[in-house]
Structures are given as structure tokens and as C-alpha cells.
Amino acid sequence: MTFQFDVYKPLTEESAISLLKKLHFFAEDEHVTCREIGDGNLNLVFQMSTQGSTKKWIVKQALPYAKVVGESWPLTLKRAKIESEALLQFAKFTPHLVPEVLYSNETLALTIMEDLSHLSIARTGLIKGDSYPNLGKDIGTFLAHILFKTSDLGLSPTEKKEKAQQFSNPELCKITEDLVFTDPFFDHDTNDFEPELSEKVEQLWKEDELKLEVAKLKRLFLTNGDALIHGDLHTGSIFASEHETKIIDPEFAFYGPFGFDLGHFIANLLFNALRRPPAQTELFGFIHDTWETFSSVFTSLWKEDKNNPFLQVNGYLDYTLRTVWQDALGFAGCEMIRRTIGLAHVADLDTIEESELRIRTKEIALDIGRSLILNRVEIKNVQDLHEFYIENNEFLGNNARTV
Incomplete structure (x- = not known):
């Protein structure tokens, strides 16, 4: 033909x-x-x-x-x-x-x-219980290099603005703006959830304090063009094996907030931890590896730079890392809520066969998402996050351990 x-x-x-x-x-x-x-x-x-x-x-x-x-x-x-x-x-x-x-x-x-057919989609493998020992370190390495080197920290102001124009992506950003930050927090026809969740969802829709914090996070997404971000970095956008990690599907890429991709990745690891309580220590190990690798590599790149005099100012690096972490937790909370009651769900929760267990797990996902948004400033590190997760998840019982 x-x-x-x-x-x-x-x-x-x-x-x-x-x-x-x-x-x-x-x-x-x-x-x-x-x-x-x-x-x-x-x-x-x-x-x-x-x-x-x-x-x-x-x-x-x-x-x-x-x-x-x-x-x-x-x-x-x-x-x-x-x-x-x-x-x-x-x-x-x-x-x-x-x-x-x-x-x-x-x-x-x-x-x-x-x-990449020699690899597995990370979400599918994690649901089956496959081991990806390099996953957290690889994602941390990726995020540190991409965020630093495509931002004003690694580019001249002119280069950064030209890159931001090149990756202007308004139509797909609008999908995120609606499906992640708006529709799940209001009675919108794109939402999709089981009738058993209706009472909890309606309570969420009435909570003005929560919606105020989501509005702040949406504003960050709309206005903070920090660096080139993947825009949809979840475990379904990652191929992995015991030795390899490959990140795919960056069609939502644009210049957005430093913490956005990290937050989405964390949220999707939390979904898998909810599905597989016995594996939650391993999954929090991934979150620990991601953050420790990210902060270490990002810090090294920061200290190597000799062109930006502000990078030598005491406290600026700590402020930046603290802001990235806090914003990531807030974005993770939005992701957990939208993937539970919004248009697009995750197999980690939807394929739980026993109905009562599936509904209870989704209720906990909503609780954790809500609490991450409201308490993102108080959760200082990965250990705090793990302890917070345990407190919000009665299924873990007395055998849960922190990282």
C-alpha cells in the first residue's frame, strides 16, 4: 500500500x-x-x-x-x-x-x-509482588537531573524561557487542571465511584478547608513554571525490571512545579502499599530511596554550579528542598483522591476482588489523600510520612514498621 x-x-x-x-x-x-x-x-x-x-x-x-x-x-x-x-x-x-x-x-x-517488552510495567509488576530494587534510586536520579538542569538553576533565563515556550502544552494541562485539581472536589459528571463511597465523597465536597488547600495547589500548578516535568509520572508510566528502569509517556510534559512528578510517584506507591499491606515497608523503602537520591543528586548539582551567586547563599538549598517535599505531598494527596473517585482510576485499587475490602481500601485512600493535603507542612520527612500513613490505616495492625 x-x-x-x-x-x-x-x-x-x-x-x-x-x-x-x-x-x-x-x-x-x-x-x-x-x-x-x-x-x-x-x-x-x-x-x-x-x-x-x-x-x-x-x-x-x-x-x-x-x-x-x-x-x-x-x-x-x-x-x-x-x-x-x-x-x-x-x-x-x-x-x-x-x-x-x-x-x-x-x-x-x-x-x-x-x-521495551523485555521489561514490565511497574504498576503491573508491583501488584504481582515483583521486586524492583533500583526503582526508587532511578526515579530520584531522573528527577534530580531533569528538574535542576531544565530550570533557572541550570539554564540561563533566556534558555529557560525558550524551553518553556517549546513545551507549552495547554490542552493536556487543562486535563490535569480539571481531572486532578477541580472535578474530584466538586459534584462533577466526570467523577466515577461506587455508591458505597457516596457519603464520604459528599462530606469531602463540603469541606471548605480542604478545597482552600487544593486551590493553593492548583495555583502552584497553574503558575509555577519551575522546570520541565513529565506531567504524568505514575507507576503505569514506568517500565522496570530487577536491573533497569525506563520512564515513558511524557505527553503531558510542560514547565511546571518542582514537586509535581515526585508527588504523583509517591501517591502511586501509596496505592500499592494500600493494596499490599505486607509490602508497605518495601514500598516506603522506595519512597525513601527516591527522596534520598533526589536530594543528594540535586544538592551535588547545586553545589557544582558556579554561575548563579544565589546558589551559594546559606539556607537557599534547604528552603528549596523543603518546598519541593511539601508541595510533593500536597500533589500526592490530590492524586490519591482523583484516582479513587475521579475519571481515571488505578488497578491497584479497582482490581481488589472482594467488594467490602475494595470499598474500605478506597475510603482509606481518600482519608490519606485528604490528610496529605491538609498536613503537608507538618510531615517533615519520609519517616514522618510512614508514621502518618500507619496512623491513617487501621489495616496495617501492630506489625507495621517505619523505615
Whole structure:
């Protein structure tokens, strides 16, 4: 078939094969296996390979609408360009932690990248109880390098402003603004939760103190363009094994607050801890590794910089790290609430088979999310967070231990 590079059209398995042959990823006479493997809400994802060959590629194409809703929810195709450019930017600083981008096409809204099928989605593996000993350290390393080196701390003011313009992503930011920071805290038709949660949710909607703190966090998201952030860094956006970690899907990337990605990652580890109480010490170990690695690497980068005289001012580094931690906890709280009663849920909770246990676990997730938002200043470190978690979760019993 003839492939058109100048007209957008959603790919099929057949046209994806044609595309990669035209681009010489495969020879014309090669027998190519292609299957659509996407399970997200916004994209088509094809896995391509030849039998007995090491040639394996992933083709990801943005759809002009959200699959979870349908064509009634249109979306910009520009997000595919944002994603490929974000991956290339991340690769400048942490190439071992992101997939290699081999080709991108803005008109077709697609990216061709290395196949990571030898790894597992971290969320799926964690639910099964798989071990990822490097996960926390790798995410901490990624966040430290990306946040420092794409911010005013690592760039000149002109370079930073040019990067912020390059990664302007208003349509996908609007999704976050609505689905994370607004809709779950009001009686909105995008919300989705079991009837058994109605009383607790309605109480949450009436709590003005909580909504005031969420308004402050939303304002941070809207106005703090600290650095290039992934924008959707949860355990479903990470491939992992015992030895490797790869961060994927940065189509929500833009210039946002330092603590946003960290908060989302923490929240999704807390979801897994709620699902698997016996593993909560290991999961808090991941949070500990993430924060300790982040703060250590970020501090090293800070102290190495000789261009910004303010970086030598006593107290500025401590203030920055303290603010990142506090904001991350608040963002984690919003993520826990929205993933429990908002439009998009997490398998950690939704696949708990026993109904009563699932509802009780979701109630605790809401309690923890609410308390993280309200108490983010009082929780000074990971040990405080662990103790706070135990106090808010009666399922842990007397055997829970702090990090």
C-alpha cells in the first residue's frame, strides 16, 4: 500500500508495517509481525518485529480524541511532538532511564522508539509482588537531573524561557487542571465511584478547608513554571525490571512545579502499599530511596554550579528542598483522591476482588489523600510520612514498621 506522510490518519496494523518499511526499519520483503498493544486512553501503540530478528520497535501515535470517552472529547495532536521532544530532552541528561527515540513525525503525530517488552510495567509488576530494587534510586536520579538542569538553576533565563515556550502544552494541562485539581472536589459528571463511597465523597465536597488547600495547589500548578516535568509520572508510566528502569509517556510534559512528578510517584506507591499491606515497608523503602537520591543528586548539582551567586547563599538549598517535599505531598494527596473517585482510576485499587475490602481500601485512600493535603507542612520527612500513613490505616495492625 502507498503510505501518505503529509496527511494524518490513524494507523492500522497494516499501515504501520507499510510506514516502517518506507522508513527502512524493515526491508520490503521482510515478514513483519505487528500488533496493537495500547491500553491507554489517548493513543495507539503498535509493537513491530520480525521472526527470529533483534529488530523490534514501538510505534506510538496520538489519537485526536480521548479513547476513554470517545470522539466527543477532542484532543490536540501536538502532544505527540511534546512527547518525543521531552524524551529527547530527558535523554540528554539521563539516557539510561528513557527509551531511545528513533523517528518522529509531527504531521502523523507519531514516534518510533525502542521496544521495551523485555521489561514490565511497574504498576503491573508491583501488584504481582515483583521486586524492583533500583526503582526508587532511578526515579530520584531522573528527577534530580531533569528538574535542576531544565530550570533557572541550570539554564540561563533566556534558555529557560525558550524551553518553556517549546513545551507549552495547554490542552493536556487543562486535563490535569480539571481531572486532578477541580472535578474530584466538586459534584462533577466526570467523577466515577461506587455508591458505597457516596457519603464520604459528599462530606469531602463540603469541606471548605480542604478545597482552600487544593486551590493553593492548583495555583502552584497553574503558575509555577519551575522546570520541565513529565506531567504524568505514575507507576503505569514506568517500565522496570530487577536491573533497569525506563520512564515513558511524557505527553503531558510542560514547565511546571518542582514537586509535581515526585508527588504523583509517591501517591502511586501509596496505592500499592494500600493494596499490599505486607509490602508497605518495601514500598516506603522506595519512597525513601527516591527522596534520598533526589536530594543528594540535586544538592551535588547545586553545589557544582558556579554561575548563579544565589546558589551559594546559606539556607537557599534547604528552603528549596523543603518546598519541593511539601508541595510533593500536597500533589500526592490530590492524586490519591482523583484516582479513587475521579475519571481515571488505578488497578491497584479497582482490581481488589472482594467488594467490602475494595470499598474500605478506597475510603482509606481518600482519608490519606485528604490528610496529605491538609498536613503537608507538618510531615517533615519520609519517616514522618510512614508514621502518618500507619496512623491513617487501621489495616496495617501492630506489625507495621517505619523505615
